[in-house]
Amino acid sequence: MKKKKIIFLALLCFSVLSLLNAAGTQAAPASGKTELSFFYPVNVGGPLTALIDKICADFTRQNPGIIVKPVYTGNYDDTVVKIQTAIQGRNPPDFFINLATQRFSMVASNAVIPLDELIVADGMEGKAYFGDFLEGFMEDSWVDGKIYSIPFQRSTMVLFYNKDAFREAGLDPEKPPVTWNELVQYGQKLKKKDAAGNVTRYGVGLALNSGSAQWGFTGFALQNSSDGKNLMSEDGKRVFFDTPENVEALQFWLDLQNRYEIMAKGIVQWTDLPGQFLNGQVAMIYHTTGNLTNINDNAKFKFGVAFLPGSKRVAAPTGGGNFYISSGIAKARQEASWKFIKFATEPERTAQWNIDTGYVVVRRSALETQIMKDYYARLPQARVAFDQIPLAKPELTTYDAARIWRVLNDNIQSAVTGEVSAARALQTAQAQADEALRRYR
Numbered sequence: 001m002k003k004k005k006i007i008f009l010a011l012l013c014f015s016v017l018s019l020l021n022a023a024g025t026q027a028a029p030a031s032g033k034t035e036l037s038f039f040y041p042v043n044v045g046g047p048l049t050a051l052i053d054k055i056c057a058d059f060t061r062q063n064p065g066i067i068v069k070p071v072y073t074g075n076y077d078d079t080v081v082k083i084q085t086a087i088q089g090r091n092p093p094d095f096f097i098n099l100a101t102q103r104f105s106m107v108a109s110n111a112v113i114p115l116d117e118l119i120v121a122d123g124m125e126g127k128a129y130f131g132d133f134l135e136g137f138m139e140d141s142w143v144d145g146k147i148y149s150i151p152f153q154r155s156t157m158v159l160f161y162n163k164d165a166f167r168e169a170g171l172d173p174e175k176p177p178v179t180w181n182e183l184v185q186y187g188q189k190l191k192k193k194d195a196a197g198n199v200t201r202y203g204v205g206l207a208l209n210s211g212s213a214q215w216g217f218t219g220f221a222l223q224n225s226s227d228g229k230n231l232m233s234e235d236g237k238r239v240f241f242d243t244p245e246n247v248e249a250l251q252f253w254l255d256l257q258n259r260y261e262i263m264a265k266g267i268v269q270w271t272d273l274p275g276q277f278l279n280g281q282v283a284m285i286y287h288t289t290g291n292l293t294n295i296n297d298n299a300k301f302k303f304g305v306a307f308l309p310g311s312k313r314v315a316a317p318t319g320g321g322n323f324y325i326s327s328g329i330a331k332a333r334q335e336a337s338w339k340f341i342k343f344a345t346e347p348e349r350t351a352q353w354n355i356d357t358g359y360v361v362v363r364r365s366a367l368e369t370q371i372m373k374d375y376y377a378r379l380p381q382a383r384v385a386f387d388q389i390p391l392a393k394p395e396l397t398t399y400d401a402a403r404i405w406r407v408l409n410d411n412i413q414s415a416v417t418g419e420v421s422a423a424r425a426l427q428t429a430q431a432q433a434d435e436a437l438r439r440y441r
Helices: 003-023 048-062 078-087 099-107 116-121 124-133 135-141 162-170 179-189 213-223 245-256 270-278 289-298 331-346 346-359 370-378 383-389 402-414 422-440
Strands: 034-040 066-072 094-099 149-163 199-205 282-288 303-306 315-326 392-393
Touching: 034 078, 034 331, 048 066, 048 331, 048 346, 048 392, 048 422, 066 331, 066 402, 078 094, 078 213, 094 099, 094 331, 099 135, 099 315, 099 402, 116 331, 124 135, 135 149, 135 315, 135 383, 135 392, 149 162, 149 331, 149 346, 149 383, 162 179, 179 199, 179 245, 179 282, 179 315, 199 270, 213 245, 213 315, 213 392, 213 402, 245 422, 270 282, 282 289, 289 303, 289 346, 289 383, 303 383, 315 383, 331 346, 346 370, 370 383, 383 392, 402 422
Parallel strands: 034 066, 034 094, 199 282, 315 392
Antiparallel strands: 094 315, 149 282, 149 303, 149 315
């Protein structure tokens, strides 16, 4: 009988703990301190997990009553799945970093809270905090007039180029290509073959895989737009894939491989490009500024960073992750999460994050820090991404973002592999996206 009673009490304790967990609450540790769970991704090279651990440890030293438990959740795609799984299991992280492009989907699923009340509660400090962020990054923090996320590990796509290869090809290493036509001309000169006719170095590389194509294609679409129109409406409920200008932009991608033959044919993986660039297999790559530190630390040659070449205009896509705070957790935990977000985005800290990672500094005041001034003097290539932000717009951002990305990426991939034409690929993508977004309109 005594044994049955013990079993009953154990099951009762387990049930109570399960219910607390299911409600999105977490028992405080025995010390009385608050423990916050924090999901974050890494989508670039470099030891970012150690840097996140340090920020969390530094925060706890200044705020001994709050312990932040960082949980590395893989790349951005993995992170989206893990966040959704945690939310469906009613055990969300207290706060997390997720793509800025996921904001409509996060709001539609009631996964996150608006931050306006927390900002207002800070009084003038909150207003100064909000207004200090670069408009190019704050632009994709809003949904229906409310702020749902704060920029942190943000980036834009830039052109990395091998200055030594430029000299070898008879090109001025201080004059990167500024137009699509120049990109082709430079790429043809930079391409190399061995005695047997095998390509040993391609002129240019950009990701055409079915996971990152939407980011690069946003940039090409913006560059070829006569009126600056993006791939989607500002409310995230409509897309504009199959315009003549976008078909022309996709055809140019295909021409880089098939007509001009200055880029490797077939599917090019996003994660492979930095290594190919560092190994001298490609002379120019379109990639995130978040890989700047990795390239700077490992390049055995002199390299440059430049704005993306333009067509009708110069433009680039912004990308990267913002901080979000989960709904379904206690208000005190939301306030503690907000305290960490403010800490992590302080000017000195965001400046150091930029220096350590290559992500773009997100606040104007960070530019005034001495460490930032010293960094730009030491590595002027880092300034390029910041200077490009006024010309940049958010990458493809809609409701049901993961599905719409997949629609566009899969159809672009069909064009890359030669199954359909550029026009047919974007017509199909338009029809599929329209059907998926219909319920949001």
